[in-house]
Amino acid sequence: MRKSLTIGLSAASLVALVALAGLAPAQAADHVAKLSVFHGVPGLTVDVYVNNKLTLDNFKPGDLAGPLDLPAGTYTVAITAADAADASKPVIGPVDLPLEAGKDYTAAAHLDAAGKPTATLFTNDIGKLEAGQGRLTVRHVAAAPAVDVLANGAAAITNLINPKESVLTLPAGTISAAVAATGTTAPVIGPADVNVAEGTNTIVYAWGSLADKNLALAVQTIAGLHSNPGSIPAGEAGLVATNKPADTTGLWLGAFAALLLALGTAAVVGLRRSAAAARR
Structure with a gap:
C-alpha cells in the first residue's frame, strides 16, 4: 500500500522553491548523462536489460527510445530475444557503457559491416x-x-x-x-x-x-x-521564420514569488496585531 506524505510549507519556503524552480533543470542536466537507445537490427524484436533489469520490452527494429536521465557511471547493457526470462543469454552484449555527467549519448544496436549484430555507443554533439x-x-x-x-x-x-x-x-x-x-x-x-x-x-x-x-x-x-536564440534570423533564404514570443516564465515566477512573500508578510503582521489586541 502506498502512503501519501503531506508537507507544510511557509510562505518563505514557497518563495525559495519558486526561485529554485528555474535553476533545478539546468543543475540536474549538469549532473546526469542522457542516454537514448536505437534499434537497428532488422527482423529482430528484442528486450533491453540495463544492469540486469528489464528496461525496454519488445523493442522493434527502427525504434528509438529515450533520452533517459542517468547518474554518471558505467552501465552494463544486454540485449536479448523478446520475452527472454532474464539477461543471461543475450544476442548482443553484455557491453559496458561509461557515461559522463553533462553528456548526451545514443547506444545503437546494429549490424557490423559483415552482418553480425553488435552495439556501438555514440557521443552526441x-x-x-x-x-x-x-x-x-x-x-x-x-x-x-x-x-x-x-x-x-x-x-x-x-x-x-x-x-x-x-x-x-x-x-x-x-x-x-x-x-x-x-x-x-x-x-x-x-x-x-x-x-x-x-x-x-x-x-x-x-x-x-x-x-x-x-x-x-x-x-x-x-x-x-x-547559441543566441534572440538573434535568429527569420524569413531569410527561404527558411521558415523561427522567432517566437519572448519567454515570460521568469517574470511570472518572479511575480508569483513576490506575491507569496507579500502574503506571508501580511499574515505575520496580522498575527502580531491579533496577539497585541488580545493582550489589551
Whole structure:
C-alpha cells in the first residue's frame, strides 16, 4: 500500500522553491548523462536489460527510445530475444557503457559491416550552434561497405565506414539526402528529404543490410542548441521564420514569488496585531 506524505510549507519556503524552480533543470542536466537507445537490427524484436533489469520490452527494429536521465557511471547493457526470462543469454552484449555527467549519448544496436549484430555507443554533439545553423550527423550502422552521403545530389560525406559517423554544420533548411556506395552516385538508400533544423543536431542512421535489401534511414533530433536564440534570423533564404514570443516564465515566477512573500508578510503582521489586541 502506498502512503501519501503531506508537507507544510511557509510562505518563505514557497518563495525559495519558486526561485529554485528555474535553476533545478539546468543543475540536474549538469549532473546526469542522457542516454537514448536505437534499434537497428532488422527482423529482430528484442528486450533491453540495463544492469540486469528489464528496461525496454519488445523493442522493434527502427525504434528509438529515450533520452533517459542517468547518474554518471558505467552501465552494463544486454540485449536479448523478446520475452527472454532474464539477461543471461543475450544476442548482443553484455557491453559496458561509461557515461559522463553533462553528456548526451545514443547506444545503437546494429549490424557490423559483415552482418553480425553488435552495439556501438555514440557521443552526441550538443555544442552550441550559431544563429541560422543546424548540425547534421550521419552514422553508418548498416551491413554494407563504405558509403558516400549525397546532399542535393552532391557528395557531402565520402568513404564513411561502419560504425563511424560524420558531422556537418549547415544552414538550416531541407536537403535531399541519399546514400551511395563510395565513388558512385546511384542511391542504395533514398533519396529522402531531411530537415536540418536551426539549433538542432539532426542525426541520421543508415541501418539494415545491403545483402538482404532492407537498408533504411532513421532520424534522431536533439534540439535547443542555440547559441543566441534572440538573434535568429527569420524569413531569410527561404527558411521558415523561427522567432517566437519572448519567454515570460521568469517574470511570472518572479511575480508569483513576490506575491507569496507579500502574503506571508501580511499574515505575520496580522498575527502580531491579533496577539497585541488580545493582550489589551
